Amino acid sequence: MVSPPSPSTSTPSALTWSMTPLRHRLSRSMPPWRRKAIRRSDSPWGQQPSRGGLPGGRRGARSPYSNESGSWLIGPSWLYVLAAIVIFAAAAAVAVVQATGSDDSGEPDALQATSVGPADGIGESQQPASAEPNGTEAAQPAQQTQSVEQSTEPRQPVSEAQAQAQAEQAEAAVEQEQADEEEIAPEPEADNPLRGFVIPIAGACITEFPGHLPGSPRVYRNDGVHEGLDFYEWASCTAVRYETEILAAKAGVVIRADLDYVDITPADWDRFISANWEGEEILDELRGRQVWIDHGRGIVSRYAHLSAIAEGIAAGTEVRRGQVIGYPGESGQQEVYANPGTDVHLHFEIRVGDGWLGQGETSESARRLYLEAFGLAD
Incomplete structure (x- = not known):
């Protein structure tokens, strides 16, 4: 048996070792007992089939990867071959991935395709690219796709001609609505002749002073009563002066207009006192200058104590509701000559x-009847 080399045996330097050919390195560095041990090892790489079919035979064919002495190479050359195989496998894997594409790279494209709206012209391709249809989805009818395509059609931009036509229609509708509002509305509750009146002085209110309401007593008239409403500036919520316009309370036909009226004199006033204020003629003179308007169905409105009558107003003139017919005054009263301008x-x-409206009623009830006629009742 060959004994192992002694520790004192000299070892070649690293430079000498690297410059020595491989076969000489193996033969010189390994003692015979080591080379035999390698040949006899259980490594499958060292069991090369021999010519006689037995592994590890000395007479076996020499492998291209063995040295001259027949041992299998286990040095750096084998590592180079193994590294080349690994690099080749990695390159092949990268090539396969680039050719087929990964799951992550395909999914965003599919989602992007489904998010595109119908304005881009691809609304019909809104199916996920990475999802396979299951049995239920595959059985859906073809008209579902057609309905999706049809639903996108109304979203197409409206042409300029259509937009202009729509704008013209909207403008015409607004003009028609304004015309309807400006048109004089029919008088409310036309079936009731005591409805549809307006207050004869714009902005005035119905006084609550009892002496200005129907039914108020007039002692100087031989226990007579007041038969209408009085509109004084201090009690009617608005100015009542010579220049204030008096309006027709309702449409109708003028049946009286005292265009040739002459103011009373002190002699006339003495005559009224001598007659004890009796008689319709005296009462009519006390009302001064007047305009009467017939509204039909036995309803007549009277406007008394006028200072003047509006131009164009005469008997037989048709007037509309709200038309100016005259101006306030104090005609028929003693103030017209004694103290002008104090009883307008x-x-x-x-x-x-x-x-007359409110006849036989209390002053409060008569006032309410006028409020109803003017459409002001609660």
């Missing part, structure tokens, strides 16, 4: 047949 007002009546 309008006396207004609604006559019903031979009577």
Whole structure:
């Protein structure tokens, strides 16, 4: 048996070792007992088939990877071969991935395709690219796709001609609505002749002073009563002066207009006192200059104590509701000659047949009847 070399045996330097050929390195560095041990090792790489079919035979064919002495190479050359195989496998894997694409790279493209709206012209391709249809989705009818395509059609931009036509239609509708509002509305509750009146002085209110309401006593008239409404500036919420316009309370036909009226004198006043204020003629003179308007169905409105009558107003003239017919004054009163300008007002009546609105009622009830006629009742 060959004994191992002694520790004192000299070892070649690293430079000498690297410059020595491989076969000489193996033969010189390994003792015979080591080379035999390698040949006899259990490594499958060292068991090369021999010519006689037995592994490890000395007479076996020499492998291209063995040295001259027949041992298998286990040095750096084998590591080079193994590294080349690993690099080749990695390169092949990268090539396969680039050719087929990964799951992550395909999914965003599919999602991007489904997010594109119909304005881009691809609304019909809104199916996920990475999802395979299951049995239920595969059985859906073809008209579902058609309905999706049809639903995108109304979203197409409207042409300029259509937009202009729509704008013209909207403008025409607004103009028609304004025309309807400006048109004079029919008088409300036309079936009731005591409805649809307006207050004869714009902005005025119905006084609550009892002496200005229908039914108020007039002692100087031989226990007579007041038969209408009085509109004085201090009690009617608005100015009542010579220049204030008096309006027709309702449409109708003028049946009286005292265009040739002459103011009373002190002699006339003495005559009234001598007659004890009796008689319809005296009462009519006390109302001064007047305009009467017939509204039909026995309803007549009277406007008394006028200072003047509006131009164009005469008997037989048709007037509309709200038309100017005259101006307030104090005609028929003693103040017209004794103290002019101190009793300017309008006396207004609604006559019903031979009577007057509020006749036989209390002053408060008569006031409410006028509020209803003016459409101001609660």
